[in-house]
Amino acid sequence: MSVTVSMTVNGKAISAEVEARTLLVQLLRDELELTGTHVGCDTSQCGACVVHVDGKSIKSCTVLAAQCDGAEVTTIEALATGDTLHPMQEAFRTNHGLQCGFCTPGMVMSALDLVANNPDPSESEVRDWLEGNICRCTGYHNIVKSILDGAKAMRS
Amino acid sequence: MHEHAIGLPVTRKEDFRFLTGHGTYTDDINRPNQVYAYILRSPHAHAAIKSIDTSAASAAPGVIAIFTGADWDAGGVPCGWQVNSKDGSPMNEPPHYPLCKDRVRHVGDQVALVIAESLPQAKDAAELIVVDYEELPVVIDMEKAIAGDSNLVWDEAPNNLCYDWEIGDEAEIDAAIAGAAQVAEVEIVNNRLIANAVEPRAAIGEYARGTGQYTLHTTSQNPHVIRLLMGAFVLQLPEHKLRVVAPDVGGGFGSKIFHYAEEALVTWAAPKVGRPIKWTAERNESFISDAHGRDHVTRGKLALDADGNFVAMKISTIANMGAYLSTFSTCVPTYLYATLLAGNYTTPQIHCNVRAVFTNTVPVDAYRGAGRPEATYVVERLVNEASRITGIDPVEIRRRNYIKADQFPYQTPVALMYDIGNYEPTMSKAIAAADYAGFEARRAEAAQRGMLRGIGVASYIEACGIAPSQVVGSLGARAGLYECAKVRVHPTGSVTVFTGSHAHGQGHETTFSQIVADRLGIPFENVDIVHGDTDKIPFGMGTYGSRSLAVGGSAIYNAIDKIIAKATVIAAHLLEASEQDVEFVDGQFRVAGTDKTLGLGDVSLAAYVPHNFPEELEPGLEEQAFYDPANFTYPAGTHICELEIDPDTGEVEIVSFVAADDFGRIINPMIVDGQVHGGLAQGIGQALLEGCVYDQDGQLLTGSYMDYTMPRADNLPAFQVETSVTECTHNPLGVKGCGEAGAIGAPAATMNAILNALSPLGITDLAMPATPHRIWQAIRSATPAAAAE
Ligand code: FES
Ligand code: FES
Numbered sequence: 014m015s016v017t018v019s020m021t022v023n024g025k026a027i028s029a030e031v032e033a034r035t036l037l038v039q040l041l042r043d044e045l046e047l048t049g050t051h052v053g054c055d056t057s058q059c060g061a062c063v064v065h066v067d068g069k070s071i072k073s074c075t076v077l078a079a080q081c082d083g084a085e086v087t088t089i090e091a092l093a094t095g096d097t098l099h100p101m102q103e104a105f106r107t108n109h110g111l112q113c114g115f116c117t118p119g120m121v122m123s124a125l126d127l128v129a130n131n132p133d134p135s136e137s138e139v140r141d142w143l144e145g146n147i148c149r150c151t152g153y154h155n156i157v158k159s160i161l162d163g164a165k166a167m168r169s
Numbered sequence: 170m171h172e173h174a175i176g177l178p179v180t181r182k183e184d185f186r187f188l189t190g191h192g193t194y195t196d197d198i199n200r201p202n203q204v205y206a207y208i209l210r211s212p213h214a215h216a217a218i219k220s221i222d223t224s225a226a227s228a229a230p231g232v233i234a235i236f237t238g239a240d241w242d243a244g245g246v247p248c249g250w251q252v253n254s255k256d257g258s259p260m261n262e263p264p265h266y267p268l269c270k271d272r273v274r275h276v277g278d279q280v281a282l283v284i285a286e287s288l289p290q291a292k293d294a295a296e297l298i299v300v301d302y303e304e305l306p307v308v309i310d311m312e313k314a315i316a317g318d319s320n321l322v323w324d325e326a327p328n329n330l331c332y333d334w335e336i337g338d339e340a341e342i343d344a345a346i347a348g349a350a351q352v353a354e355v356e357i358v359n360n361r362l363i364a365n366a367v368e369p370r371a372a373i374g375e376y377a378r379g380t381g382q383y384t385l386h387t388t389s390q391n392p393h394v395i396r397l398l399m400g401a402f403v404l405q406l407p408e409h410k411l412r413v414v415a416p417d418v419g420g421g422f423g424s425k426i427f428h429y430a431e432e433a434l435v436t437w438a439a440p441k442v443g444r445p446i447k448w449t450a451e452r453n454e455s456f457i458s459d460a461h462g463r464d465h466v467t468r469g470k471l472a473l474d475a476d477g478n479f480v481a482m483k484i485s486t487i488a489n490m491g492a493y494l495s496t497f498s499t500c501v502p503t504y505l506y507a508t509l510l511a512g513n514y515t516t517p518q519i520h521c522n523v524r525a526v527f528t529n530t531v532p533v534d535a536y537r538g539a540g541r542p543e544a545t546y547v548v549e550r551l552v553n554e555a556s557r558i559t560g561i562d563p564v565e566i567r568r569r570n571y572i573k574a575d576q577f578p579y580q581t582p583v584a585l586m587y588d589i590g591n592y593e594p595t596m597s598k599a600i601a602a603a604d605y606a607g608f609e610a611r612r613a614e615a616a617q618r619g620m621l622r623g624i625g626v627a628s629y630i631e632a633c634g635i636a637p638s639q640v641v642g643s644l645g646a647r648a649g650l651y652e653c654a655k656v657r658v659h660p661t662g663s664v665t666v667f668t669g670s671h672a673h674g675q676g677h678e679t680t681f682s683q684i685v686a687d688r689l690g691i692p693f694e695n696v697d698i699v700h701g702d703t704d705k706i707p708f709g710m711g712t713y714g715s716r717s718l719a720v721g722g723s724a725i726y727n728a729i730d731k732i733i734a735k736a737t738v739i740a741a742h743l744l745e746a747s748e749q750d751v752e753f754v755d756g757q758f759r760v761a762g763t764d765k766t767l768g769l770g771d772v773s774l775a776a777y778v779p780h781n782f783p784e785e786l787e788p789g790l791e792e793q794a795f796y797d798p799a800n801f802t803y804p805a806g807t808h809i810c811e812l813e814i815d816p817d818t819g820e821v822e823i824v825s826f827v828a829a830d831d832f833g834r835i836i837n838p839m840i841v842d843g844q845v846h847g848g849l850a851q852g853i854g855q856a857l858l859e860g861c862v863y864d865q866d867g868q869l870l871t872g873s874y875m876d877y878t879m880p881r882a883d884n885l886p887a888f889q890v891e892t893s894v895t896e897c898t899h900n901p902l903g904v905k906g907c908g909e910a911g912a913i914g915a916p917a918a919t920m921n922a923i924l925n926a927l928s929p930l931g932i933t934d935l936a937m938p939a940t941p942h943r944i945w946q947a948i949r950s951a952t953p954a955a956a957a958e
Contacts, residue, residue, distance in 0.1 A: 032289065048197035049190015052417070053367040054452035058874035061367055089190035102188040106180055111841045113674030114187025115194065115368040115419025136887070143882035147874070149367050149420050150674045152850030152911070153882040155843055 018082045022047070024089035031078050038062045038073035041088060045169055048117045049089040053147065060146030063119035064088045070126035072145070089118035089168055092125075101125055101163035110159030112150035124160045136161065173686045173693035178839035182693075183672075193415040195388050196909055198446035203373065204233055207291035208448070209281040210457065210888055211273035214309070214529040215322070216302035221281065226297040231290030234442050235298070236282040236434075238270035243437055246428055248401040248494035249394075251645040252332050252425055252503050252525070260332040260525070265493040267403070267430035267437070267698075272305070274492035275529050276867055277457025286314040288449075300765050307529045307867040311466055311487045314526045320491055322527040325411075329500070329527045331490050336507050336583055337520035345481035345518050349472030352405040353554035357544045360860040360937045361464035361489065364536050365879060366673075369450040370418020370459060372655045374435030378443070380408055385436050389415040389701075390425045390671050391711020394648070396703045398428040398496070404437055408703075411436075413448055418673035422851065423535040424459045425673065426713045427496035431458070447909040456872045461861060462536020464489035465543050471516075471533055472552040478757065479516040479559045479570050484547060486523045491532035499525065500627065504644050505540025505632070505714075510580035512548040513592050513628045513681040513805055514570040519582045529867045537851050538909040539714065541631040542916060544679045549627040549917035553924070554692020557933065563626045563921070564600060567807075568593065568812075571628075585632055587803045588898045591831070596628065596807040598891040599829035603809040611811075621814040622824075627917035629808070632801035633906035634707025634719030639797075646886045651797035652716070654724035656685070657734050658790040660777040662770030663695040666728075669709015670700050670721030675908065676840045678716060681725055683836055685901070688729050689755020689769055707793055715804070715906025723900045724796035730901075731792035736772045742786060743767055802897045802905040806830035808914035810922040819945030821857055821923065828914065828934055833905035841907045842890045848886055848911020854880040855912070856919035860938045878938075927951070 019028040022045060029044050036142070041047045053061035054072055062074040065087040073148055092099040098106065111117040120143075127134060127142045134142070139160045140153070148156060173179045183238040186192050224236045245264040252260050268279050281298055285291035306320035314329040322329055346352055365387075373386040385404060389395050392413040397913050399413075399652070400406045418425060435446040467486040474480050488502035507521040552570075556563045572579050574591040580585065601608075607622045615622035618907055635641070638649035653669040662687055667806060670677060682696040699705055733753050741748040741757035750761050757766040775782075776790040809827045814820070828845050858878040862870040895902030916937060923939050924932065930951040935943065 038952065042197075042280070047190070048194075049192075051368070052192070052196070053369065053419075054874050056873050056875050057450065058674070058879075059367060059452070063349075064176065065414040089188075093189045096185075098188060105188055106184045109181070109839050111187055112185060112843060112847060113366070113368065113418065114192050116182070117187050117367075118190050121188065137883075142880040147365075147367060147879050147881065148849045149365055149879070151843060152846035152848075152880075152888065153885055154846040154888050157887070158428060 016079050017080050020081050020084045020086055022086045023088060027106060034081060035078045036074055037076045037081050039077050040078040041073060047088050047090050051115055051118060053115065060123060060145065061104060061116050062120040063122040065122060065126065070123050087124060089121060100166035104163030104166055105159040108155050108159040108162055110151065110155045116148040120148065120156055124163060127160070128164045128167055172290045173683050175683055175687045175836050176620045179679055179683055179693065180859050181676050182682060183676065183678045190419055194368055194417045194419055195386050196449045198373060198386055198416065200373060200375055200737055202287060202445050203445040204284050204442060205288040205291050205445050205779055206448040206902050207283045207288060207295050207297045208279050208431065209283060211276060211278040211280055213273055213302055213304055214276050214307045214539065214740055215305040217305060218269060218273065219301040219303055222299040225285065226294040229290065229297055231286035231828060232294045233286065234270060234284045234438065237280065238266060238268040241268045242267055244403045244405065246430055246433060247398055248499055249496045249647050250649065252334055252499045254332045255335040260499060261326040261330065262494060262702040263325065267433045275531050276869060277531060279430050284437060284438060284446060293605035307864060309528055309530060309863045309867055311489050311528060314528050315487060315522045315524055316333050322529055326527055328822060331494065331525035331527060333519065333524050334503050335522045337518065340484050342481045342518050342520040346470055346472040346483060349480055350475040351473045351558055352931045353471045353551050353558055355469050355550045355554055357467050357547065357550055358936050359463045359465040359467065359546055360855060361533065362462045362536055362855055362859050363456060363861060363877060364422040364424035364459060365424055366420030368422055369423065369452055369455050370429065370431065371449040372435045373431045373447045374439040375445040376440040382412065383410060383413065383439065385432055385434050386416065388418050388425050389715055390421040390673060391709065392671065392703050393669060393700055394710040394711055395428050395432060395453055399433055399436065399492065400936065402758035403433045412704045415671055421673040423462060423539060423713060426711065427460055428938055430712060432648050451875050456877065457531055457869055460495045460534035461491065462533065463543060464533050467547055467548050469551050473559060475567055477559050477566055481518040482510060482516050484510060486521065487664055488523055488525045489530065489533050490525050490527055491529060491530045492841055493532045495532040496533035498532060501535050501540045504844060506544045507629040508545035508583045508585050509541050509630065509632060510548060511583055512545065513572060513630050515572050517582060524621060530863060535713065537912040538631070539850060541909065543912045545627065545629040545913050546917050549921065553921045564605065565662060567596065567626065567628050575624050586741045586800060588802060589895050590805050591895045592628065592805055593892045594828045595805065596832050599807040599809050599827050600676050600829065602829065602889050602891055603811060603827040605809065615813055619816070620924040621816055623812055623922040625810045625879055625918045625920065625922025625925055626650040627808050627921055629914040630805040631909060631913050632803060633715035633909065634798055634802040635716050636712040637798055637800060650710055651795050652710055652720040652724040653706065653793070653795050654721065655707055655791065655793040656725065656728040658732060658773045660774050662689065662691060662773045664689065665697045666698060667699045668721050668725060669706055669711065670717040671712040673712065675712065675717060675844065676837070680718065680836045680840060681722065684725055685729065715908040718898055718904050719802045719897065719906050720796060720798055722902055722904060723798065724794050726901045727794035727796050730790050731794060732790060735792065736790060739776055739786065740767050740772045742783065743772065744944060755805055799899040802833065802900065804832050804905040804907065804910055806910060806914060808918040810918040812922050812926060814923070814926045814944060816948050819941035819948065821939065821944065823853065823886045825889065826886050827889045827891065828911060829893065830907065830910050831893045831895050832907045833897045834894060835892065836904065844907045845890050845911045846888050846908055849886055849915045850880050852912040853885060853914025853919055856916045856937050856939060858884065
């Protein structure tokens with residue numbers, strides 16, 4: 014069974030005909046070629062697929078595209094302005110908050126949701142918040158530093 | 170100084186694309202007209218395949234082809250390392266076909282390849298395949314597998330034995346142990362782990378009918394090795410007709426070194442269906458198809474004289490191979506493990522026996538550190554046990570037995586020749602950073618809060634930069650282990666470097682660019698590093714065992730030497746000077762003692778526009794080097810873990826973790842710190858959280874992220890990383906390797922800390938992973954009063 018879904022993705026109105034079982038992440042990656050959002054698991058554990066739907070971070074592997082009909086979706090591709098990185102992206106770059114880069118889009122999108130709700134988080138609040146994001150490369154040390162630094166940059 | 174000079178924490182070139190979602194990982198690639206593969210895997214650990222009925226599945230919507238073992242007409246996936254038993258007989262090496270022919274041997278074994286227009290259609294069709302299995306007895310436990318009366322994974326491998334290997338003279342060492350003042354003994358399990366790179370494996374196979382050219386895009390740490398193994402052994406294709414590309418790769422940690430069945434399957438099937446075929450693992454599939462790591466059972470003895478000096482060590486290990494021999498599996502518990510049992514110490518005599526065994530489990534192979542973490546864990550648990558029975562402080566007993574700085578080069582009794590080392594200053598840094606002296610006060614304070622506090626020390630050495638071809642060849646490797654680099658200076662002076670190393674998170678594009686920019690005196694931005702494509706790079710052995718900088722970086726260094734030599738000849742011609750008078754300084758060719766200079770760009774332009782070249786001067790400026798190192802490199806260090814255990818719950822909090830390492834010369838300290846952090850997380854993960862659990866039927870109980878505990882941000886502390894520098898003596902950069910250190914030192918440091926915390930209760934042994942449940946149980950059984958409550 015196929016359904017038609019319409020939504021705004023990174024500020025652009027899109028409409029697509031997809032199978033009803035299509036996940037949001039599949040729509041983003043396969044139909045819209047927004048491959049910055051990654052899939053690292055099939056149990057909603059890793060967070061590589063985090064995007065924003067109506068301003069909130071969600072795991073795009075866990076929601077059907079059809080459920081997002083009419084929604085406003087933001088992915089990692091929308092954050093930088095031309096060659097200028099978003100302050101959170103910049104903080105990851107300067108703090109070496111990424112290695113292979115696979116978890117990184119999910120980490121950044123997740124971090125932005127944290128900062129939206131808690132502009133000045135403590136180190137332990139950042140560590141707690143990252144419960145749903147797995148990184149195998151960095152040991153989180155520099156990710157935590159990056160998020161604290163990115164939050165600071167966003168406050169000023 | 171150059172702003173991107175060697176030694177500076179230059180931020181990474183590769184980050185812009187990764188941070189903006191513009192990386193290109195294998196699953197991001199879609200080829201025109203591609204179709205999708207789904208692999209039907211065995212639900213049984215051991216069964217005979219009586220029949221397979223694919224008729225209903227073949228008729229399902231979207232299905233293009235279904236292949237089973239009966240269709241497989243090519244070779245088996247090879248093992249890359251021959252290990253002989255101590256009696257000289259070759260290892261037992263059963264075939265490993267990408268599709269099972271008559272029997273499945275572990276849960277996850279490949280039974281059928283389903284190819285359809287879409288992945289959901291392929292999965293739907295796979296559900297319709299009817300396989301008639303006759304279940305066979307399963308063998309999971311290694312000790313039972315080898316015990317003699319067991320079920321067999323391979324009829325041709327009696328006692329499930331792959332090989333029975335040894336190093337050292339057993340009789341001599343038995344005598345030394347018998348005459349010793351004291352003997353420390355341990356029995357330990359090195360728990361089976363899964364690498365779990367966050368990017369699952371993927372592969373896209375293509376065939377161009379017009380040219381007969383095959384292309385494989387794959388998540389690999391070493392595309393040339395995949396081309397060699399798949400081309401020469403599995404599909405028997407000439408190399409020039411096979412291109413292997415490993416684009417951006419989302420972590421590897423060893424699990425992407427190996428040549429896997431799925432790569433062969435999509436490449437083999439591509440001409441049969443006439444379309445590109447894409448396969449991407451789901452995570453639950455990764456758990457049962459990526460090679461696992463570690464999995465040793467070991468008994469060890471360390472004999473001491475009356476002064477606490479180590480006199481002899483005897484180790485007996487059973488190493489799990491799983492059901493098949495993966496690419497490097499056989500060398501991990503022998504040449505990468507037993508040869509490291511001298512550790513940082515002057516133990517004069519060592520014997521090690523390793524029995525490799527088949528079980529009905531996923532194949533086991535190299536995982537971050539590969540053999541060295543297992544060796545370090547054995548040695549450092551033994552050293553701590555020696556400290557306990559002698560009453561000599563853990564730091565003091567290590568210091569007393571360290572190889573001293575003036576004893577290098579040092580020949581160990583287990584074959585390695587350490588070129589250089591200076592362990593004492595590195596340990597001193599760790600002790601100072603951890604405030605080792607202040608620990609007892611902190612323990613007393615914690616006790617007042619009802620907490621058990623412990624501190625654990627572990628020193629380690631590793632052999633990395635694997636390795637001289639001559640040595641690995643004499644040890645049974647079926648390949649050479651050098652590295653290749655090609656440096657192309659373009660007409661206007663920008664540079665492309667083609668390296669046989671492969672990056673999957675290590676930041677090579679940045680580190681290698683620093684080397685080039687520094688040596689050629691050109692802007693860092695003017696250097697591009699190309700890796701991961703067999704059509705572009707002359708050859709390569711890939712990235713694992715911390716070899717990229719020491720071996721790959723040295724190849725780049727040598728190729729640059731050749732560039733400078735050639736450019737000097739051209740510059741001399743252009744400057745009308747004699748070659749001997751031209752020097753290359755800060756990117757300028759200068760006639761010594763004059764102000765006549767030429768930039769690299771001027772020289773390279775002339776090299777490509779050689780209008781006035783004499784006949785003997787060859788145009789162009791491109792050079793290539795194959796670098797085969799003279800020895801391994803030997804990074805070493807000391808890690809100290811301090812933690813608290815809540816005796817009511819068994820929960821562990823790591824209060825501080827110090828890693829002090831000697832990696833030789835550092836090219837980019839920011840990247841080195843990051844490598845250490847990542848390794849520590851995996852080492853602490855092994856000690857506290859991670860581990861595979863199979864039930865007796867061979868089902869993997871920890872088969873997803875729901876059940877296999879991955880370290881998360883709130884399980885780990887902030888790390889303190891210290892470095893000291895003793896430059897490697899035999900590579901031109903003076904570098905060692907840093908990628909695995911954390912995973913090597915951390916398990917022993919963490920477990921020593923746990924046992925130290927539990928020592929007031931008389932607990933002297935605990936298995937990894939030291940989960941809250943395990944610790945709580947140990948506490949309950951050690952304290953009858955608590956247990957009775
Ligand atoms: S892919 Fe969505 S949580 Fe792992
Ligand atoms: S950077 Fe590789 S998984 Fe996080």
